[in-house]
Amino acid sequence: MPKLPQVSGKDVVKALEKIGFNKVSQKGSHIKLQRVKGNLTQIVIVPNHKTLKKGTLRNGILKTIPLTVEEFKNLL
Numbered sequence: 666m667p668k669l670p671q672v673s674g675k676d677v678v679k680a681l682e683k684i685g686f687n688k689v690s691q692k693g694s695h696i697k698l699q700r701v702k703g704n705l706t707q708i709v710i711v712p713n714h715k716t717l718k719k720g721t722l723r724n725g726i727l728k729t730i731p732l733t734v735e736e737f738k739n740l741l
Contacts, residue, residue, distance in 0.1 A: 667735060667738075669719045669734055672717060672741065674694075674711050676741060677722070680740035681740075684700070691713075694713045694714065698710075
């Protein structure tokens with residue numbers, strides 16, 4: 666399994682915007698991103714922290730999209 670890079674919340678938002686996600690709202694330090702793909706609407710919540718924990722990045726963000734670690738690294 667490839668290693669996840671250590672990234673900030675802003676880096677994740679920029680990477681996800683490259684594949685069609687748009688910022689919908691922000692509540693506190695959490696940014697809500699949304700993308701419509703066909704009939705499917707995908708929503709991801711990204712904590713706007715200096716460094717995201719690897720479990721948050723892998724399980725909370727990448728698995729819900731779904732996006733592999735290699736694909737995510739290429740977006741950075």
